Amino acid sequence: MAEQATAGPGPNERPAPPQTTLQRIWDSDVFYSFRSSKVTMVAAAVTAVIFFMAIFAPWVAPHQPFDVATVDLMDAELPPSWEAEGDPRFLIGTDNLGRDLWSTILYGTRISLTVGFLSVIFGLLVGVGLGLVSGYVGGYVDAFIMRVAEIQLSIPGILIALLLAGILRGVLSAEAYNDAVVWVLVLTIGTSIWPQFARTVRGSTLVERNKEYVLAARVIGLSRFSIMLRHVLPNVMGPVLVIATINLAIAILSEATLSFLGVGVPPTEPSLGTLINEGQNYLFSGLWWITIFPGAVLAILVLAVNLLGDWLRDALNPKLR
Amino acid sequence: MIAFLVRRLLQAIAVMAVVALCAFFMFQFVGDPVNQMVAEDATAEDREYLREQLGLNDPIPVQFANFALNAARGNYGVSYQHKRPVSALILERMPATLELAVTAAIMAALLGVPMGVYTGLRRHGFMSKLVMTLSLIGISLPTFLIGILLIYLFAVILGWLPSFGRGDVIKMGAWESNFLSVSGLKSIILPANTLALFQMTFIMRLIRSEMLEVLRTDFIKFARARGLPNRAINYGHALKNTLVPVITIIGLQLGSLIAFAIITETVFQWPGMGQLFLQAVQVVDIPIMSAYLILIAFFFVVINLIVDMLYYVVDPRLRVDQPAGGGHG
């Protein structure tokens, strides 16, 4: 342009040349805090390994625990292979039905993770959507959504999940319930966590809504819907990510708890919680491994996810640095 | 102040009404109560008679009004499974749950609050980091697993403490207490610890983060600039400003203790309301489920009201109604 304004910035202001997206990520403060925290890296590695083994359980597991043909009751209650009575075929022993415990745990983790992820996604979609609408639209819509969220928040999630599970048991036949159990769990656990997303997103939306970039978009003439989706949503996702991570841990725990309490996944296709519940009965007879190993995997998984969540919260909150 | 209380009361009533409605719909749509109550070979007339007796043929709003009135009087019908009035069942089991929950709450608060303050003040200290790491492990272990581990260690391996039940309970009127016998006391140790552990880590982490938040504020910086001693800043200025959120959350946590008691009671076969509720869920015993729901909701509403009143004690901005004066002169 011919009429370049005279008021140009000085040469010292010119920032470094634009970076590629990858460089930007590698160089970002968030990623730096990841690189500089050993605990976080270990947690991420552990999570990745567990995810990998769960996803590829059919290929990774040495046995097919749910294939009746390969399971032999003669192998039942074998201790880990390093104990005197151990069997080298079964690394950490077998359960009361003769299933290889290691393989069963892999498949159980798969179910636990599936339920955990789907619940969080369900809670996230509902919560973020309602929170965005609540914060941006305001008024009675806001008041209504927030009252419901508050009431629900004040009742512990596990209680809501139990009640919903109980009701669905009453509505569905036992068979239908067992077929749909994963979805029932997703619905119940997801329902118990949406208010956290909704409240956080609403709070951030209220802040963002009055920021000048949103006003600028309104002056430009963008529709409400576009503003919410294109401007506000990307800017409230930081805390959503943190809540999602922490709630993944909570959802996994909830599933385990519900299964332990006997309203979750049935023993025929056990999750980690079901395995622990089953094993508990044998604890007194000294068959410790049936409980301890699934319990350890559960604890390590949840700890790793929690560590990631803690790190993410601190990394995304510049005030804490 | 009055307006605030009235509003809170109205909200509380609204919440109770909604919860009652949920409970009512459970009755309406989950199973047929008549089928649960009559013998297998009852005739159609018998059934119809019972329907009429139970008021099941009335219009829905009338049924709901009756239901709500009965609930308010403490009449929740008869358990399908136990064939006894629900209110009696719950009353029987309430002492066990309350003793467990209150013991756990006291333990959690007594340990959690000072640890939270400590880790907030000495953010970078070795002890703080240790405690924080342990607490993260604490919230990563599911309650039931902690219970099982404690049982395995103290009951199975060491044989020091009983693994289930309440031990010898002594009756004082309608109240059966654990605290009056040695075996009762020994019995409550493991379940109370199990229940307290999660709450304690939660309270501790909450107070820590609130402390950190407050310690960053300008008025703390200004208090330092005035040369106030650390004790006055940390315990006078900072701690008091963390009270509002802490009261809120601890109030809510009290309620969740009752819910988590379900798990603990199951692990330790503790004969409380939680166990009753869980059995009800497993066999879809609607009267017990709905009564439990209403009871818990009532409990929450009461705690919330108390919490709201505590705000007034703590925060002068709520107490004083006059607007900011301009001060002309």
Next chain:
Amino acid sequence: MNSTAHNDAEPLVSVDGLVRHFDVSAPFLNRLFERLDRSYVKAVDGIDFEIGRGETFSLVGESGCGKSTVARLIVGLYQPSAGSIRYEGVEIGPVEAAADRKRMQPHMQMIFQDPYASLNPRWRVADIVAEPIRVRGLLQGKPEILSRVGDLLSQVGLSPADGDRYPHEFSGGQRQRISIARALAGEPEFLVCDEPTSALDVSVQAQILNLMKELQDRLGLTYLFISHDLAVVYHVSTKVGVMYLGRLVEWADTKTLFENPRHPYTRMLLDAIPDLEMSGRQRIPVAGEVPSPINPPSGCAFHPRCPHAEERCRTEAPEARVYDGVHVSCHAVADGRIG
């Protein structure tokens, strides 16, 4: 720029009896139990002014006087409680409603105060600047839009290559330039600037003010300029309006207003500015603070702080009167007690 024939004497923007109240009543139950009335913040309480084509009209006043509310009313971010805003003689409502607003909206754009909050941190600068072009469909095709964005960035003293960056890579002054580029992208003829330099350091403020002036000369823009800084206002404006508690107490030519302030509040404000010249003039200390706009004083809102107040000022709100082209709302001026 649209080329309909205008009468040059006709103002571009005219504001008539503009009122905006915000309901800040206590909740219903509090009003019931504590016998409170509904209460409103009278942010803008009946103001009139006109902005001629090519002018810079400034509104100046202390915080809470309602100057930013006026800006937002004019661009349609708020709906007026009463009164009218006319653009080229056409009455316009809020952004999301009336068709007339839709038709006139493209002619106006806004520049905001906070250079850190006014750009979406997740968007690249090129996308930010291109948004008005895309929304209004001014250009089609990616290369056309990009080259226009490059032009705009050059116009405000940045380089077209800066379009690939994110806002956080820029300093406050540069961000304000991006804001201006975004506003220009919509090809407006009227720019509402809400304290555009008050978050900037003085040396950067000078750059932005110079840039704005240059753009005005080149593109024939009209500005509504909101500021609390009298010296900045003196520098940029052709006309100045002084606001106090939602009312326009005085408006006039810049030169006239600063050389011969009539309203006691204008005099007080001018008196309060720190004296950089250090002429050693004896300043009369200003008494009191701005009262709450929820419950403004009766009559002339300025009377509790006014050295010339008398009984009438306490009861009767003064009407604006014109003296040699200066609009003043003051009984003392009207009565010839001061002036």
Next chain:
Amino acid sequence: MQGDSQALLSVRNLRIEFPTRRGTLVAVDDISFDISPGEILGVVGESGAGKSLTGAAIIGLLEPPGRIAQGEIILEGERIDNLPYEAIRRIRGRRIGAIFQDPLTSLNPLYSVSRQLTETIQTHLPMNDKQARDRALELLDEVGIPGAEERIDHYPHQFSGGMRQRVVIALALCAEPRLIIADEPTTALDVSIQAQIISLLKRLCKDHGTAVMLVTHDMGVIAEAADRVAVMYSGRIAEIGPVQEVVRAAKHPYTHGLMGSIPHIGHHVDQLTQIEGSMPRLQEIPPGCPFNPRCEDVTDRCRVERPNLQPAEHSEVACHLFDGQTAEVQVNE
């Protein structure tokens, strides 16, 4: 420039660093200045120039990871930058008071004004409750809060912005400190209130003989209140001298440009003088004189050699233009 013996506060070669992952940032780089008893020293500069950090360092309230990397801070002949925490705490409020920018957030919302005042008084002075309260009342009266008797038991939220800043000043004065660090005390206030607060500060200092380090970005406030002024740029002092001289006859090209870029009522100019660019970020401070990329009179020497403060008339200026003899300067002009 006063000798050390007379100075109330003397800052010598102060350097403040922030270790970050991309290297150590030097926020304040080797600055020295004195404040005499009863003097108001204005410290002016754009955001990020290091002026507030200097104030924070003096009262020992640098926020970690910021740290004093080098230099000394001497209060009444006693070095205070290396004191143990408890000793510096006793100095804060007693010998050095502080006022911050935002009166809204400076006061604890949960305690009444009387409690905050008496607490501070009793921390530093041996007074019983009654005496402390009387002193608190006196202070409120002195800072111009009408009806102190009644208002002392109010909470901060019941005061307006200007009144709150008066309370903050009263808190800073509790133990009659010899020096007050006032960090942007008028920035959050309206012009008319600003004028009141400045004149209050000036009056109090005159009455009590208190010295003030007045940190602000507002040249007008400095011109109004200060005796001497230090102009900071990129963590260094560009120019320091009597306020009259610096404002009217700025010597450093930065100060000169800065003064020109401020619009004046009464002088109409079409374009303001402007300094191109903006102050470099801390990680991008160029070698030599930090102002060299924006300076119109830049020479090769400015790009390599850092200028030190040297006397020019009654001021001191850090610019190679003023090196050595005054004669050379005149030749250049």
